[in-house]
Amino acid sequence: MAMNRLFEIYSIWKAQHPDEDISLRQLAEASKSRVIVAVAEERAANWMAVDSAAQVSSDEFWGDDAGSGGMQLQEGIGKLVAAMTGEAQYYKADIQTRRIVQAVKKVKGRLHIVTDKDTIEADYVVSTLSVGALKSGSIQFDRGVRSQLDPILAGMTAARMTKIFVPLRPEFFDQHNIAPDTFVTIYDRRHAWLLHLRTDGKPLVTIFASAAMSELVERSNYADIEEQMLDLLERVDQPNLSGVRDNLEGRIHITDWTTNAYFLGAYSAMLPGVKRRNPLVVGNLIFAGEAFVQNLKKSPSQMTGAWESGRIAGKKILTKLTLAARTETVATSLA
Numbered sequence: 001m002a003m004n005r006l007f008e009i010y011s012i013w014k015a016q017h018p019d020e021d022i023s024l025r026q027l028a029e030a031s032k033s034r035v036i037v038a039v040a041e042e043r044a045a046n047w048m049a050v051d052s053a054a055q056v057s058s059d060e061f062w063g064d065d066a067g068s069g070g071m072q073l074q075e076g077i078g079k080l081v082a083a084m085t086g087e088a089q090y091y092k093a094d095i096q097t098r099r100i101v102q103a104v105k106k107v108k109g110r111l112h113i114v115t116d117k118d119t120i121e122a123d124y125v126v127s128t129l130s131v132g133a134l135k136s137g138s139i140q141f142d143r144g145v146r147s148q149l150d151p152i153l154a155g156m157t158a159a160r161m162t163k164i165f166v167p168l169r170p171e172f173f174d175q176h177n178i179a180p181d182t183f184v185t186i187y188d189r190r191h192a193w194l195l196h197l198r199t200d201g202k203p204l205v206t207i208f209a210s211a212a213m214s215e216l217v218e219r220s221n222y223a224d225i226e227e228q229m230l231d232l233l234e235r236v237d238q239p240n241l242s243g244v245r246d247n248l249e250g251r252i253h254i255t256d257w258t259t260n261a262y263f264l265g266a267y268s269a270m271l272p273g274v275k276r277r278n279p280l281v282v283g284n285l286i287f288a289g290e291a292f293v294q295n296l297k298k299s300p301s302q303m304t305g306a307w308e309s310g311r312i313a314g315k316k317i318l319t320k321l322t323l324a325a326r327t328e329t330v331a332t333s334l335a
């Protein structure tokens with residue numbers, strides 16, 4: 001209901017301001033309803049994974065047809081990665097994993113990728129580092145690269161989301177009559193918790209700890225989080241989850257995307273009014289990945305967006321290679 005009303009307000013506003021963007025918070029406030037403001041804040045935290053609805057671009061929020069959850073791979077992302085790796089190796093690609101890139105520098109017209117093990121030379125580099133990792137500056141780029149990259153990063157936030165997986169005895173869900181993929185939101189004074197009961201039909205509760213709550217959870221001690229999450233679940237009365245504590249089966253799993261140095265965030269989010277762009281090309285170095293895709297219908301922030309961005313980056317390199325080959329042919333025939 002609240003979301004329908006918000007969308008209605010957005011549609012009316014958009015009809016009057018077709019070329020402008022507005023924050024989700026401003027839209028919610030226009031409704032003059034405290035419930036709608038609370039729902040907008042909950043969506044900002046649990047879906048966009050940012051600290052406030054004031055940071056959410058309404059164009060982004062409603063621009064993606066894929067909607068909540070985006071693409072779901074039936075047999076998991078591992079299978080897709082294995083298939084892509086197999087295909088690339090078939091074409092003799094030399095794939096090296098478990099190497100930490102520390103710097104990418106231009107040396108005598110070529111690119112040097114300095115890793116924790118060695119330095120690799122390349123003609124072209126495509127980076128799919130996350131917004132969080134790029135903003136942290138942990139990988140060194142030439143000054144000319146940073147001067148083009150930084151203004152783009154300034155319009156983006158690294159959305160923060162931690163998932164807490166609570167494994168329960170399968171019978172618990174049947175005894176409490178809980179259907180697969182039931183969503184419940186608990187509006188606490190400090191935070192709105194989103195619970196995904198019986199996630200994908202599995203005997204699990206997934207608790208979303210997003211935005212400001214994310215880092216707090218990841219930096220806390222395991223026993224504290226376990227205690228607090230079981231407390232939270234025990235308090236849920238619709239559907240009734242009492243007795244959950246006695247049905248815990250194994251350890252709770254807590255993701256670390258927000259604090260893991262190789263991610264430093266879950267996915268990109270644009271500030272209101274800032275438009276996305278396609279991969280950034282700086283000479284032979286290209287920045288791509290989920291954050292660098294202009295067309296909102298291609299699902300930036302999600303796997304489809306990451307795929308589309310990589311496709312565009314690949315095409316840009318192919319165009320450069322074709323041009324270089326042509327120039328070489330002309331030079332040879334002139335000689």
Ligand SMILES: Cc1cc2nc3c(=O)[nH]c(=O)nc-3n(C[C@H](O)[C@H](O)[C@H](O)COP(=O)(O)OP(=O)(O)OC[C@H]3O[C@@H](n4cnc5c(N)ncnc54)[C@H](O)[C@@H]3O)c2cc1C
Nearest residue numbers: 069070071099100101128161262266289290301302303306
């Ligand atoms: C909680 C959560 C839920 C999501 N749910 C969905 C969903 O349901 N559907 C969907 O479509 N998308 C979902 N996404 C988004 C999706 O996972 C991303 O959009 C996608 O993975 C982005 O791909 P990418 O290639 O751009 O970047 P990434 O997958 O982030 O790849 C970047 C890679 O760079 C590596 N790296 C970082 N630093 C270095 C370094 N110094 N040296 C070498 N390597 C480095 C990282 O280890 C990582 O493997 C979700 C994301 C999160 C966090």
